[in-house]
Amino acid sequence: MKFSEKIYRDEDVSLEPLKGKTVAIIGYGSQARAQSLNIRDSGIKVIVGCGDRKFFPDWERAEADGHTVMSIEDAVKQSDLVHVLLQDPAQPEAYKKHIHEHLKEGQTLSFCHGFAILYGTIQPPKNVDVTLYVPNGPGPVVRQKYLDGSGIYGCVCVEQDYTGNALKTELALAKAAGSTRAGTIEMSFQHETEGDNFEEQVLYGGTIHLMREVYQLMADAGYPKSFAYAKAIRSIRSVIDDIDAVGIETYLSTHCSRTCEFAVRHSGPRVINREAIREVFNETEKGVFARNWLVEFSHGMPTLHRMRRERKDSDMEQTGKLWRETFAKETDLGAK
Incomplete structure (x- = not known):
């Protein structure tokens, strides 16, 4: 007996779509911290976008972890893939104020949960890829599994494939974060x-x-x-x-x-x-x-x-x- 869904493992996925590219992690909670460290340790350039330094202690934590930290606007401008890891209800306002007008044609707008896209509180432009990657575990476990040489089962989703390479790009992100070590599947934003x-x-x-x-x-x-x-x-x-x-x-x-x-x-x-x-x-x-x-x-x-x-x-x-x-x-x- 086998699962009907395609299971992507390390040997099925290439990091090439992210080579020479910059991934902007937006936010620095436990999941964002784990993924950013894993992605960086996989050889991909990572920057972190946070709100005002005065009001976001996560800024200093990200710097202490060795990341280049900047405003959300600057992170979006300087990246090829924007991976949003803010809390769901906070995403629409942050997106409207700091992300939307700075997105470039062909950029990837990625999420760790599909809430804002599925329920329409965020409406991305038509000329970007809209994707999702999420590991099936809390941030500290995602990080520890990666350090142990294993990984956490995950999923990727593609809502909008403007470039024709959205799935390959998001699978590369999943691989960099460690999920294809265990196995990653593709599914819909709704599911x-x-x-x-x-x-x-x-x-x-x-x-x-x-x-x-x-x-x-x-x-x-x-x-x-x-x-x-x-x-x-x-x-x-x-x-x-x-x-x-x-x-x-x-x-x-x-x-x-x-x-x-x-x-x-x-x-x-x-x-x-x-x-x-x-x-x-x-x-x-x-x-x-x-x-x-x-x-x-x-x-x-x-x-x-x-x-x-x-x-x-x-x-x-x-x-x-x-x-x-x-x-x-x-x-x-x-x-x-």
Whole structure:
């Protein structure tokens, strides 16, 4: 059995489309930092574009990493490929103010998430390539995998192929960042964007809220809080790592106890609300989540700030802080 999609690996991709070219990384958060360092270490010239030095501490961090840092406008003017790694809701204003009028014919405008292009908050000119590259992992992992000689599975997308070379150029970017070491596929902006939004709502959101519920139920029932926290938070990491390495069925049949296997198969489905998951999926594909997030951001994120305040000093967060301090050795070992 093979995947139907084409999987691009190192031997399938050339760095030639980026040789002698300059890649401008716009922003310098964790993902931008990882990709910029990887791309530079692959022999490609990288510059970093940031906002005003006075208001963006990332400027100094990028300089400390040895990058040439400049305004976003200058970075766009001096580059052949502009790779935008700003947060999604912040991209439209930055694009309009600092990027759009400085784009040149035949330049590549690249993103790390398709949100702004898919939902039309950014409208690029017709005479540039519009592409996307994203590794399937957080910035620090992307960097560490590269340093270890491996890489992170990734995807590339082409929305607009003005030059006829958009795919080759974006695959070269993926290779420079390390993703073709593991494997990179091509997909649509829609699937990348809405698949990512769906994953974050259901898998990340669902898992975190499940952890909170497990902790609270056990703590309220009188279990030691350190035990409740370990069960709710710590146990799942070793399980996920094992499943990632061998697959779900091998894990269940050979890596865990028969009690655990029976518990998973018998009771696990009862905590999954398939109708709710389908509802979130449909809302995501209809753009409801995107609209809600854009409205929330435009109003200064009041709901998000309120939810942060509610959770910041919760019993579970206080327990977690104490747990990490008390069991620091176990935490350090698990983080390696």
